[in-house]
Amino acid sequence: MIKRKSEVINIIEKIEELSSWDGNKYYFTFNTENPKGRITIMKYVDGKITVHRKNELYWDIAEHEMNTTGLIDLIWKNRKMINRVFKRNKEKVS
Structure with a gap:
């Protein structure tokens, strides 16, 4: 759970543990x-991090x-x- 902005860097460092793997990359x-x-x-x-957004107003053509x-x-x-x-995933494990 993210309660303080200082905790965000921990999430970034553990992104692989929190993500799914598709054979090429981790994704969350x-x-x-x-x-x-x-x-x-x-x-x-290789450590590169990308983002893709899709919503009701627009979507990114590429990462x-x-x-x-x-x-x-x-x-x-x-x-x-x-x-x-995080909460939903924790409930799945419990």
Whole structure:
């Protein structure tokens, strides 16, 4: 669970553990509220992190590479929805 902005870097460092693997990359997908849609954060084996957004207003044609600062801001801004994914995944394990 993300309660403080300082915790976001821990999420980034553990993204592989929190994500699914498709054979090429790790990916973590969560819904967004405003605008309604989805964001997928992807991490490749070479360490490159990209983001793809799709929502009711627009969708990215391609993945966009993200630097750490941008990723921290994205995760912090969407922590409510990301925490829902964490909670749902925890319930599946229990």
